[in-house]
Amino acid sequence: MSALGESRKAQTLERAFAGRSLWADARARLLRNRAAVASMVALAVIALMALLAPFLSRYAYDAVDYDLVTCAPNWWPMDAACAAGGSHWFGTDAVGRDLFVRVLYGARVSLAVGVIATLVSLVIGVLYGATAGYLGGRVDAAMMRIVDILYSLPFIFFVIILMVMFDRNFILLFVAIGAVVWLTMARIVRGQTLSAREKEYIEAARAAGVSPFGIIVRHIIPNVVGPVVVYVTLTVPDVILTESFLSFLGLGIQEPLTSWGVLISDGANTMESAPWLLIFPALFMAVTLFCFNFIGDGLRDALDPKDY
Amino acid sequence: MLTYALRRFLGALPTLFIIVTLAFFMMRAAPGGPFDQQRKLPPEIEHNIKAAYNLDKPLVAQYGIYLGRLVKGDLGPSFKNKDFTVAQLIGIGLPVSVKLGLSAITLAVFLGILLGVWAALRQNHWQDYSVMALAMAGITIPTFVTAPILALIFGIYGVHIFGQEFYLPVGGWNGGAVRNMILPVTVLALPQIAIVARLTRGSMIEVMHSNYIRTAKAKGLSGAMIVWRHALRAALLPLVSYLGPAAAGILTGSLIVEQIFGVPGIGRYFIQAALNRDYTLVMGVVICYAALIIALNFLADILYGLLDPRVRLS
Numbered sequence: 041m042s043a044l045g046e047s048r049k050a051q052t053l054e055r056a057f058a059g060r061s062l063w064a065d066a067r068a069r070l071l072r073n074r075a076a077v078a079s080m081v082a083l084a085v086i087a088l089m090a091l092l093a094p095f096l097s098r099y100a101y102d103a104v105d106y107d108l109v110t111c112a113p114n115w116w117p118m119d120a121a122c123a124a125g126g127s128h129w130f131g132t133d134a135v136g137r138d139l140f141v142r143v144l145y146g147a148r149v150s151l152a153v154g155v156i157a158t159l160v161s162l163v164i165g166v167l168y169g170a171t172a173g174y175l176g177g178r179v180d181a182a183m184m185r186i187v188d189i190l191y192s193l194p195f196i197f198f199v200i201i202l203m204v205m206f207d208r209n210f211i212l213l214f215v216a217i218g219a220v221v222w223l224t225m226a227r228i229v230r231g232q233t234l235s236a237r238e239k240e241y242i243e244a245a246r247a248a249g250v251s252p253f254g255i256i257v258r259h260i261i262p263n264v265v266g267p268v269v270v271y272v273t274l275t276v277p278d279v280i281l282t283e284s285f286l287s288f289l290g291l292g293i294q295e296p297l298t299s300w301g302v303l304i305s306d307g308a309n310t311m312e313s314a315p316w317l318l319i320f321p322a323l324f325m326a327v328t329l330f331c332f333n334f335i336g337d338g339l340r341d342a343l344d345p346k347d348y
Numbered sequence: 349m350l351t352y353a354l355r356r357f358l359g360a361l362p363t364l365f366i367i368v369t370l371a372f373f374m375m376r377a378a379p380g381g382p383f384d385q386q387r388k389l390p391p392e393i394e395h396n397i398k399a400a401y402n403l404d405k406p407l408v409a410q411y412g413i414y415l416g417r418l419v420k421g422d423l424g425p426s427f428k429n430k431d432f433t434v435a436q437l438i439g440i441g442l443p444v445s446v447k448l449g450l451s452a453i454t455l456a457v458f459l460g461i462l463l464g465v466w467a468a469l470r471q472n473h474w475q476d477y478s479v480m481a482l483a484m485a486g487i488t489i490p491t492f493v494t495a496p497i498l499a500l501i502f503g504i505y506g507v508h509i510f511g512q513e514f515y516l517p518v519g520g521w522n523g524g525a526v527r528n529m530i531l532p533v534t535v536l537a538l539p540q541i542a543i544v545a546r547l548t549r550g551s552m553i554e555v556m557h558s559n560y561i562r563t564a565k566a567k568g569l570s571g572a573m574i575v576w577r578h579a580l581r582a583a584l585l586p587l588v589s590y591l592g593p594a595a596a597g598i599l600t601g602s603l604i605v606e607q608i609f610g611v612p613g614i615g616r617y618f619i620q621a622a623l624n625r626d627y628t629l630v631m632g633v634v635i636c637y638a639a640l641i642i643a644l645n646f647l648a649d650i651l652y653g654l655l656d657p658r659v660r661l662s
Contacts, residue, residue: 189362189363189366191592191645195596196599196600196603197371197618197633197634197637198370198371198374200618200619200622201371201374201375201378201622201630202374204378204622204623205374205375205377205378205379277488281488281490284490284492285490285491285492285600285604288490288492288604289603289604289607289619301490304490304492304493305492308492308493308495308496309496311496311497311500312500312504318493318496322489322493325488325490326485326488326489329487329488330484330488333484333487333488334484
C-alpha cells in the first residue's frame with residue numbers, strides 16, 4: 041500500500057471526528073430538551089410582542105378613556121357601557137387605559153432591566169473574577185475579601201437608598217441592580233479561572249509572551265464561558281423580580297411608563313373587583329420567569345458532561 | 349475553634365464599619381433633609397433644630413460624632429418619630445421581625461428538605477416532576493402576588509373543611525398569635541421552600557450516585573437507613589452554605605410581607621424612614637440587618653465545620 045492510501049485513511053478518520061466540539065454536543069443536547077426549546081420559543085414570542093407593541097394594538101399605552109374605566113376583557117360578559125367601547129382584549133385599568141398594550145410596554149421595561157442589568161453584572165463580574173483568579177496570591181485574596189464584605193451588605197437597602205437618592209432615575213435602576221448581582225458571577229468565574237490557569241495552553245501562551253491582560257481576555261474568559269452562560273440565564277429572572285420588588289414599593293418605574301412589577305402591584309390592590317388587572321401581567325411575568333429558568337436548567341444539563 | 353470564632357468576630361468589624369460609612373454618606377447625599385416641610389420654618393427655628401441635632405456642622409464632623417456615639421452603643425434619636433430613640437424603635441420592632449423570619453426559615457428548611465429528598469428518591473417520576481414544578485412556581489411568583497391571593501382565599505372567602513368555615517386574619521400582629529402568623533410566615537417561606545427543595549434534590553441525587561452509597565447498598569442496608577444515616581448528612585452540606593443568602597432573602601421578603609400584612613416589624617420602618625430622610629433610623633435598621641446577616645453567615649460556617657469532618661476551622 042502506498043502513502044496515498046494512508047492519507048485517505050487519515051482523511052476519513054478526520055471526517056468521522058469532525059464537527060463534534062463540546063459546543064456542538066451541548067447544542068444537540070439542549071435542542072433535545074423539550075422544555076428548554078419550548079421556553080426559547082415562548083420567550084422569543086414575548087420579546088417580539090414587546091418590540092412590536094405599538095403595531096399590535098390601536099391604543100396608545102398612555103391613552104386615558106374615562107368612559108371605559110375598569111372594563112373587563114371584551115370577551116368577558118360585561119355591562120353595556122363597556123360593551124360599546126371597542127376591543128380591549130385584556131380590559132382596561134382604573135383610568136381606562138388598554139391593559140394589553142400596557143402589559144407589552146411593561147414587558148419592554150422589565151426585559152430591558154433584566155437584560156441590561158445582567159450585562160452590567162456580566163462585564164464587571166467576569167473581568168473581576170478572571171483577574172483575581174489569574175493573578176492569584178495576595179491580589180486574589182484581597183479582591184475576594186472585598187467580594188466577601190460586599191456579600192454581607194444588606195443590598196436591597198442600598199438599592200432603596202440609591203433609588204431615593206436619585207429620585208427613581210431609570211438608567212440608575214439598571215446600574216444599581218447590575219452592581220448588586222455581579223458578586224456571584226465574580227465568584228464563579230474566579231473558581232473556573234483557578235483551574236483553567238494551570239492548563240498547558242495558558243503556559244504556552246505565557247511562553248509565547250502574551251501579556252497577562254491578553255491571556256485573561258483571549259484565553260481564560262472564552263474557556264470559562266459555560267458556567268457563566270448558565271448563571272446569566274438564571275440572573276435575568278432574578279433581576280426582573282428585583283425590579284418588580286422595587287416597583288411594588290413605589291421606587292421603580294414612574295407613570296405613565298410601566299413595568300410588570302407596577303402593573304402587578306396595582307392589580308393586587310383591585311384583585312377582588314377587577315381580577316384581570318392582576319392576572320394578565322402576573323401571567324406574562326410568570327411565563328417569562330419560567331422560561332428563563334427552564335432555559336438555564338437546560339443549558340446546565342447540556343453543558344455538564346456528567347450525566348445521571 | 350475559639351480562636352477561629354474570635355478571628356471571625358474581628359473580621360466582621362471592618363465589614364460593619366464599611367457598611368456604616370457607605371450608608372451614612374449615601375443617605376446624606378440624597379436631596380432634602382428630615383426637617384423639610386410644606387411650610388417653611390422660620391430660619392432661626394430651623395437653625396436651632398439643626399444645631400440641636402448637629403446637622404449644621406460639616407458632614408465629616410457629623411460622621412465623627414455619629415461614629416463616636418455608635419461605639420458607645422448609642423444609635424441616636426429618631427428624627428421623625430418624636431420622643432423615640434432609634435434603639436427604642438428597634439427594640440419594639442426587632443423581636444417581631446425575628447420571630448417572623450425565624451419561623452419562616454424553620455418552615456422553609458424542614459419542608460424544603462422533605463420535598464427535596466422525596467423528589468430525589470423518585471427522580472424522573474411524577475413525584476419528582478410535581479415537586480420541581482411547584483418549586484419553580486415558588487421561585488417565579490413574587491411574594492406580592494402570593495400574599496394578596498392567599499389573603500383573598502383564606503381571609504375573605506374562607507376555607508371550608510369538614511363543613512366548617514375557617515378564616516384567617518389578613519392583617520395585624522396581635523402580639524404574635526399563631527392565627528395571625530400563619531399567612532405572613534407562609535408567604536415569606538414559599539420562595540425559600542422552593543429553593544431549599546431544589547438544592548436538596550440536586551445534591552441528594554449526586555450523593556446517591558456516589559461510591560459509598562453503592563457500598564452501603566451492597567452491604568444490604570435498608571433504603572431508609574441509607575438515606576438517613578449516610579446520604580442525608582452529605583447531601584445537606586450545600587444547604588448549610590445557603591443559610592446566609594436565605595437569611596438575606598427572608599429579610600428582603602419581610603420588607604414586603606410586613607407592609608402587606610401590617611406586621612409591626614423593623615422592615616416597615618425602613619422604607620418610611622428612607623423616604624422621610626430619617627437618617628438615624630435608616631442607619632439603625634441597616635446596621636441591625638447587616639449584623640444579623642454577618643452573624644448568620646458565621647453560624648453557617650460553624651455548622652459546616654460540625655457537619656463535615658473534612659473541614660477544619662482554624
